[in-house]
Amino acid sequence: MSERFEAVLITRDEEKRQCVAIVELGEDDLMPGDVTVAVEATTVNYKDGLAITGKSPVVRRFPMIPGVDFAGTVIRSSHRDWREGDKVILNGWGVGEVHYGAYAGGARVSGDWLVPLPQGMTAREAMAIGTAGYTAMLCVMALERQGISPDRGAVVVTGAAGGVGSIAVSLLARLGYVVVASTGRTSEEAYLKDLGAHEIIPRDELSGPARPLGKERWAGGIDAVGSHTLANVLSMTCYGGAVAACGMAQGMDLPATVAPFILRGVSLIGVDSVMAPKSLRLEAWSRLAGELDRRKLAVLSSTIGFRDVIKAAEDIVAGRVRGRLVVEM
Ligand code: NDP
Numbered sequence: 490m491s492e493r494f495e496a497v498l499i500t501r502d503e504e505k506r507q508c509v510a511i512v513e514l515g516e517d518d519l520m521p522g523d524v525t526v527a528v529e530a531t532t533v534n535y536k537d538g539l540a541i542t543g544k545s546p547v548v549r550r551f552p553m554i555p556g557v558d559f560a561g562t563v564i565r566s567s568h569r570d571w572r573e574g575d576k577v578i579l580n581g582w583g584v585g586e587v588h589y590g591a592y593a594g595g596a597r598v599s600g601d602w603l604v605p606l607p608q609g610m611t612a613r614e615a616m617a618i619g620t621a622g623y624t625a626m627l628c629v630m631a632l633e634r635q636g637i638s639p640d641r642g643a644v645v646v647t648g649a650a651g652g653v654g655s656i657a658v659s660l661l662a663r664l665g666y667v668v669v670a671s672t673g674r675t676s677e678e679a680y681l682k683d684l685g686a687h688e689i690i691p692r693d694e695l696s697g698p699a700r701p702l703g704k705e706r707w708a709g710g711i712d713a714v715g716s717h718t719l720a721n722v723l724s725m726t727c728y729g730g731a732v733a734a735c736g737m738a739q740g741m742d743l744p745a746t747v748a749p750f751i752l753r754g755v756s757l758i759g760v761d762s763v764m765a766p767k768s769l770r771l772e773a774w775s776r777l778a779g780e781l782d783r784r785k786l787a788v789l790s791s792t793i794g795f796r797d798v799i800k801a802a803e804d805i806v807a808g809r810v811r812g813r814l815v816v817e818m
Contacts, residue, residue, distance in 0.1 A: 526598065647713055650673075
């Protein structure tokens with residue numbers, strides 16, 4: 490990490506108008522923390538898109554360096570777990586929201602927030618997975634805890650061509666599930682089939698108002714979309730099934746009835762990656778290292794440069810990004 494480095498900085502004026510610029514900073518400008526990391530790769534998640542465009546109040550302290558996740562090398566540490574040269578990953582914990590985040594040459598954070606980069610995984614691969622992929626794995630783990638094994642029936646993934654969706658499809662297929670992929674981009678059928686989807690359904694089958702109960706179509710679901718889509722997914726879940734909800738690309742609302750819960754014993758499981766305990770993070774990253782097909786990871790990710798982050802933020806919020814974007818520093 491050089492003494493001076495570039496950073497994306499979000500500021501606000503007196504009228505609360507947001508401004509985003511690339512500025513030059515030094516290590517002394519970083520916020521307090523007991524570990525300093527040279528950021529080697531980061532990524533653009535939907536949440537980063539919301540932060541940079543200001544479409545949702547993700548950033549809660551100004552000025553702010555956005556970017557909710559990174560992979561890099563420890564260059565200074567007074568934390569018991571980390572030493573200079575250690576390869577680490579950070580996801581969430583308010584980084585890029587209330588604590589200076591990933592879009593900078595360096596980051597100073599609490600050592601408690603870091604997990605080790607799994608053996609055999611590069612910083613680039615870790616960020617091709619990123620918070621979206623780590624969340625997809627948390628969703629898979631949540632379904633497994635509810636007993637949704639491949640023999641129980643299909644699993645639907647909504648927002649399938651997005652980041653969480655693409656990794657969820659790949660993981661589920663690798664684990665032997667029959668995957669139904671819901672997408673607004675039916676032109677991505679070949680892409681989703683290559684990741685392992687068995688069936689592609691158009692997004693609009695699920696995006697209108699839901700009936701209390703629909704035809705039973707899947708044993709489980711991973712939903713990155715929320716709103717009517719999640720309500721439809723629940724109403725079409727088989728008796729005793731479960732749905733892991735992690736996103737809100739369609740909306741924060743949930744216009745559903747209790748019918749799937751009280752008449753079919755369906756479970757709705759909330760998944761949060763930001764404050765997830767360390768034990769879950771370690772399990773998720775260890776499983777991602779062992780169970781995610783690296784060829785598929787290469788297919789679903791593309792690389793952009795640091796200066797492309799602001800444009801990529803607009804693209805992801807507009808639904809124009811397929812799979813995952815890696816930012817190489
Ligand atoms: P992406 O933008 O990569 O994926 C979202 C996908 O949702 C899009 O690609 C699109 O898929 C679909 N979509 C977009 N707009 C709509 C709409 N209006 N109606 C229906 N579907 C829509 O984002 P990420 O994968 O990074 O994140 C997905 C969601 O998960 C976000 O809401 C994000 O905030 C949330 N998230 C939550 C986390 C947590 O801890 N709970 C962690 C990470 C993400 P397609 O083109 O296939 O239809």
